[in-house]
Each structure stands twice: as structure tokens, then as C-alpha cells.
Amino acid sequence: MKPTDIARPDYFHKVVDCQWACPAHTPVPEYIRLIAAGRYDDAYLVNWKSNVFPGILGRTCDRPCEPACRRGRVEEGSVEHRKSHLKPEPVAICRLKRVTADYKDDIRPRLPKPAATKNGKRIALVGGGPASLTVARDLAPLGYHCVVFEADAKPGGMMRSQIPKFRLPDTVIDEECGYVLDLGVEFRGGTRIDSMKALLGEGYDAVFVGSGAPRGRELDVPGRKEAAAHIHLGIDWLASVSFGHVKSIGRRVVVLGGGNTAMDCCRSARRLGGEEVNVVVRSGFEEMKASPWEKEDAQHEGIPIHNYLVPKEVLHDSGRLTGIVFEKVSARYDEKGRRSLIPTGEPDVSFECDDILVAVGQENAFPWIERDLGIEFDRWGMPVVDAATMASTRPGVFFGGDAAFGPKNIIWAVAHGHDAAISIDRLCRGEDVAQRPPPTFMLISQKMGIHEWNYDNAITTEQRHKVPLKDTVIALKDIRTEVELGFDPALALAEAQRCLNCDVQTVFAERLCIECDACVDICPMDCITFTHDGDEDDLRQRLRAPAPHRTQDLYVSAALKTARIMVKDEDVCLHCGLCAERCPTGAWDMKKSFLEMSHAGDTPRIHLPVHRARAAVAEAAAE
């Protein structure tokens, strides 16, 4: 195999599974170490720079980082788990993010100031949600005049209208949207944009569309129209609840749908008088779109989830909703793995109910964008958007968040916002929008002494800590009482210790290696092998422990003195640093790879001592 090029930022970035999985590429281990050190302000700011809404995301993020977390893989098969039959679990990354928001002091003095002088460029941002606010956060300090148009009175978009208050209190939304608006952003609440043409006519230098996916998908079964008074579209109903227009619901409620919106609907219904709330889903429990923890939260509040039931007919009696009938189905997969739901022929299932909440999906809607402006739409009515630059087919118009590629989540909206801000900045400077800035990347040795590292390399075997919850009886009484209490500082420290510091990398310098096997012998996970070269498939079979996960890279050295190579399987490395501690020549070193995405106006920094040393050696050899 070709020796691994560790000077390429992607190589070590990929080893930090959580950061690689995060759409905004938040430096997760970095902020978790800061939490462990009690430096909550610093931890919050690492997050704020990367994902703009740490307090909001720490409660509501879809956490793509957690399924990726190495901790879940290394606990697999360990003695503790075999004995106790516990499930291996990732670090509670998301809830640690909330800790930074909960325990920070006033960080406002450390935030960027509004630009002292404006650069004369005006940017229109349609929608006041996470995507638009991210663009504004990145551009306003650079001197751009950003104008946010929002139909509701307050900023936040779906974070405010669709996420129930028992999960995300208004105070958190106000605070974090406030940090953005305080940068000198003009916010026009209660202003709905009805015509893109008119907006473009106002002479903005760029327009960003972050208006979300505002339309709930309809239920199309007999009886829907007749019983319309008690059938509500999930996201609209949630918004009405959020703004206090709806304060109660019937005693018996059926929620249709298996996504996170359905979970928010059923839990909200429980708090507004719904005593018998049932969730009914077409698919199986495992395939439901809702995050596992949201399903757990619903079940914890006594809400049953019924699977493999397809709505057939709404029952009504002189305009009054009385119930709903479902057909039982089972899933069948064809040879391509596509699923179809086949009726089982069993008797239909019906539920008596007073209200139905329909949360079977969301759609984008752009009735306000005229189709003759050069903004192309595809046959599903979605705008044609470049995934890297967020540019539409009309120069100067950009999309982001749910408006760009359909419903995703907040952290994707933030990532889109950063990308769009870079594009807008480059456009306004007359630079090529397709050119993207490299990330800041640094590789810094953590060695402090013979057995001392600049990080805590002891590995705890503690299980994942649960976030304390408010007592269910109290929580269900008031829809504005937050259910999760968050980690206290002691629990946060204990959970932070479970992080493996995957950004502290094992870096190998072949010219120093004497092939003594010390690293091979000490490695608790059997990651390191010295063997003769071969292609990747062959090598993966010949390592000390098989390396079946091809998405996890092999770190391969150049040939050593004995003509063998060093191969390290990154998959289950604990980053404990024992290889470096046992290495007599310093051929292994633990180096922190700090990677931070460049946002609009950032100057990327590259600091690679290894690379320089290697170049020097090559130079000396050439002479």
C-alpha cells in the first residue's frame, strides 16, 4: 500500500469520527476536554464558532456524531459488557454540548463586535431560522448589512415554532438568536416575502433563501374532509401550540407518523389533555425516522407506538370525528432491498379518537418564487442547488437549510449557512465562488514529559450516564416545563471522561523506529502490526486482529529497516498513548490534530511540524 499521507487534513479528520460525521465539523473532543477542565466558556465558544446554537443544539440536535462515536465500538465485547449484558454506548456528546451552555458565564464580551465600518454590501435573508441566522452570524462582523425577513414576530424559525417548549425553552432561543442579531443584523419580524421578483428588485448584493420546509404532507383517505375540524397537520398544530393559540386537545388522540415531528406531537398532546395518546406508524419500529432517544422519551411518558398499520378510513358521525381504521401490513423487500408494504389480510384495526394529528412528512413550498427568474426547479419542485456552494442557478441567489434539499435538521441548516456565507463573501469580493477555503489544520505534540501528556490518557470503563429528567407527573402538567434537567457538573465531568480524545493522534515516524515490538505488545486493542507489504484487502486479513471495517482507514508507513511496514488499524484505537509511552525512540508520538472549518472571512492556518521535519529529512537525503 502507499504510505499514508498524514499531511492531508482529511486523514486525521476522519479518525475523529464525531467531527467527521458532524455536518458543521465541530471539534467535539476539544470542547469535551474543556468541559472536563471546567472551562465552560471556552467550550461554549468552540461550539459557538462552529455551530452557532450550542444551547439549542445541545437539546435538539439529531446528533449524527453519536452513532459515529468510537466509544460505542470499543466497548463492544469488553469484559464489563459481557458480564452485565449492557449495550455499548457512545459518549453523550449532544448533552455535553448543553452543559457548555448551562454553566458558562456571560460570554458576550468575547463575541465578535458589530462591524465598525460597513462594507456597503447588502444581503437579504429570507426566513429567520438557523440557516439564515448562520449566514448573518458569519457575514455581519465582516461589514455586510444583513436583513433577515421572518413571517413570525421573533427569530428562530422552526426552532421556535415546531420544537415543543418542554424540549427547548424560549429563553434559550432568545439568547442564542440574540447573539446573532446583536452583531448588527437587521431583523424584520412579521414580514413575509411574497415575491422573489420584488425582493430582487430591491437591489441586494445577494439573496439567501432559508425559509425551511413549511408545509405538512396531507392525509388522503376517505372521511378526511368530513371530519376536518378535528384533524390537524402536525407542524401547523405544533406552531399553534408554540404561540399559545391552541391550549387543549381531546382526551383520545391518534398521532400518525413515525418521525421526530410525530414524537413532538404525541408528547405535546399528552400535556394538553390527551390521556389516551397513540402513535400509529406505517413502518416497523426500527425503520421509524424518529431518533431512538425521541421514541424512548415518548414511551417513557406512557405513549404506545403501533407499527405496520396503514390508515384506511377516518370514521365520523355527522361531522364529528369518531375514530380511524387501519389496515395491517408487513414489510417485504425485493432483491434490490426496496421495501413494499403488503397487506397481511388480518382484520383491520381501529382506534376511537377525538383528534388526529397528521405528521407524515413535510414538503417544501416556493409559491413566492416566480419561475421566470432563472432560478431552476426540478420536477419535484425543489430548487437546483450546488451542494458545495449552496448556489442556485441564478447568480447571487443561494439556498440553505430545509429549503435547499428538503427536511433535514438544525445542524445541517447551520452547515449550509456557513457554506453559503463563504459563497456570498467570495461573490461580493469578485472571487470564484467554486473555490473553497481549506480548513485550519494543526498537528501539535502532546508530550509534556516521559509519562506526561497534555491530555488525560487514562481510559475509564464507566457506562454512559443518563441525563436526569423532571418527574413525569410534574412534566406532563405544563407544556412549558423542560423535561430534561441536563447534566450537573459532576455528571458532566464523568461523562466527559468517557471521551477517547480521538483527535490526539498516534503519529508514526518510520526513520526513528527500531522495530522492537514494544508498541505491538502494549496496545490493548491489537491495532498495530509490523508485516510485509501487500494490497489493502490482503493486509486487512493479515493484521494482529482482523480489520473488517473498510470505512475505517489503515495507517501505513513506508518500508522499515527489515523491509516490513507498520500498519495501524484506526478502527478501535483508544488513543491511550501507550504505544508512544512504550516507544524507546519516540517513533510514536501523540499529536493533537486540531481541525476547524474556515468560515467567511477566516484565514486558514496550517501547522504541521511532522511534515516540515519530513521535508527536511528528504532535503538532507537529496544533498
Add this chain to the structure above:
Amino acid sequence: MTYLAKPKLHHPDLPKNALGFTRRDYEGPVSTLCAGCGHDSISAAIIQAFWQLAIPPHRVAKLSGIGCSSKTPTYFLGQSHGFNSVHGRMPSVLTGANAANRDLIYLGVSGDGDSASIGLGQFAHSMRRGVNMVYIVENNGVYGLTKGQFSATADKGSKAKTGFVNEDEPIDLVLLALQLGATFVARSFSGDKEQLVPLIEAAVRHKGAAFIDVVSPCVTFNNHSGSTKSYDYVRAHNDAVNRLDVILKREPIAADYPPGSVQEVMLHDGGLIRLRKLHPEYDPTDRLGAINYLHQRHAAGEVVTGLLYAHPDAADLHDMQNTVTTPLNALSDAELVPGAAALAAFNAALR
């Protein structure tokens, strides 16, 4: 060395042996030797060999003397019996233990100072008595614990880290063991586990005195140019006479070897050692030939490794002394102390 305990987590696919143990179950506490010490690799090889043989750890007694090498039994087989004895006296303590309880597997671990200097006499007598044991010398040619003076196994002309040249003749423990009647003699290198692990396995299964001299570089005091016990020197001058596989039961040869390149040596318990010969003329059942070959190659500056001599049907101390087959701790008081009448009768038989 490290201050950290080795984390308990292990690879999800770590295999288990016939007893249901993983290799990690055969480890001891983390080593406190210098980083990169060859001795730690030997400990890892011992762990690997005992795990592969699926030996219940509590059936093993590991004994040592004094020195860097003699510290190592702490770092492997944490569930076994251990005895860290007096400097150079491990062979006597081991012989005594073996005499009392012949059912345990005895593993003596010593160094070049412990066995070739202060304990040379002890070493010699344990070999000639045929004590059923595995005797491993972790041989680095220097006294590491006293900062790197030459030991008795250092080659003449080899240079110390300080530049001082050794003028004394070396003791080759392998040659001594051959002369003294050891019935399994091998040499290996700590940096070559592919050779060392099967050698340890074969030695454990051999009945009688099994001796393995393992060249084990001292990274702190004897791993420089001018040393003949450095990683680089041994790798450059390693003359391996054979490679071996230890096979528990007789099975047909799976691989296709050229004729004359494979030699099988039966073990006393029915298993066998299959040798892939690297030197067609080398015969590991020929004690005299082995001695000659070792002398020749040593004169040429080579380090001969591999299984150098094995006598499959060897007799051990118990056979020669015609001792009771039951370990003493399993005999009743009446059997152990037969009384005055029995003593009188015994004495009378000798008059």
C-alpha cells in the same frame, strides 16, 4: 515504563482459547522495564504461547532470580504461582519445587547475569539433572540494573556504550546446556516472535530440561553499533537453522514442502514438532553436530537461532530418581511419615 494500567478494553473480535480465555487473560500488570526492552517482547511471547496451548494459568509456576529479566514474571501469567528467589538461585528453588510437586508446569526465567555469572553452577546442575522445566535466559550481554557493565555472555571485542571494549571470552549458555545434557536446546531473538512463540510452546510440551537462550537487546545500555546484542546486529547476523510449527496431534502435512525440507520431531505426549529446515544439512537430533555447527558459526560472528537440539524420549529428574508419581501435597500423612519401624527397615536395607 508507564504509570498507566493497560486499559481493560480489548478488541471486539479477540479470540478465545479452548478454556474460554482471551490472550489478555494471560497478562500481568504493566511492565516497569525501560520502554523498548526486549524482555517485554519475550513476556508477550510467553503470554501468546501459554494462551495458544490453553494451559490453565493456575497450573503454572514461574520462578526467577534477580535482575531485569527476573522482574518479568510479574508482567505475564498474572494468575499463576510465582517465586522471585535469590540472585542466581532460581534453578535450586525450581528443582525443589519440582521435586515436591511434579504436576505443575515449571517456567524459570533468568538473565545472563543471573545464570552465566552468579548462578552458573546452579544453571549447570539443573541441566545435568534433567529437571522437567522451561528455562529461559533473557540474554542482553550487559548488567542493565547496574548501568550497563559487560556480563559474562558479552562477545569478545564488543563495545560498551561508553566505548570500552570487552576483552574476556564469552560464555555461550547454549553450548553449556548441550554439553551438560539438556534435552531441548534452542536460541531465539526477542524481535522475532514468529520463531520464539512456537519454540516456547515446544519447550513447554517437552519432558525434561528445556533451555531457550533469547537474545534480548537492552535498548538503554546495549543497542548501539559495536554491540553484538543490538536489534540491528542480531537482525543482520541471524542464522536461523529452522522454523517450527508445534502440532498438538499428528495430522497430514497441509502445505507442500520440497522433499527433505521438513523434519518431524515427536513429543513425549504424542504431539509433534514440524521443522521447516532452512539449512538442509542441519540435524537437530545430533548433539555433537549441533555443538560443532555452533562453534563454527560463532567464529564467523553469526548468531545461530532455531531449535538446535531435541531429544524426544528424554528421561527427567523423577525418572532418574525413581520418585513417587504423586505430588507430595497429595500424599497422606501416613504415606509421608511412615513411622520409626519403616525407617529402621530402610536403614537396615542399606547396611
